[in-house]
Amino acid sequence: MDLVSAVYRASKTFPPEEKFGLTSQIKRAAISVPSNIAEGRIRKGTKEFIQFLHIALGSTAELDTQFEIARREGFLKQAYYDSLMSALEEVGKMLTGLISSLNAKR
Secondary structure, three states, X not given: OHHHHHHHHHHOOOOHHHOOOHHHHHHHHHHHHHHHHHHHHOXXXXXXXXHHHHHHHHHHHHXXXXXXXXXXXXXXXXXXXXXXXXXXXXXXXXXXXXXXXHHHHO
């Protein structure tokens, strides 16, 4: 959830003409991470949960790409970019660890 909040704060610096472009895409991908974790958790069985965790992990890959585009286009200052990438890396590690742990228990 912290990543989603950080994305919302950072996207406020994007130009208005990106409202329906990159800004929207980044917000959607960020929201997708905790949403897929939550949805997967209430599904039946570990296998389905792991599937949703992989989808959440895929959303982190989307964010990685979108952050890089935003940085290259000058929408994100380097400090914001570094902070977002650090948070994204942490979330990715947590998801990977959880997936590994759940797979080991199956």
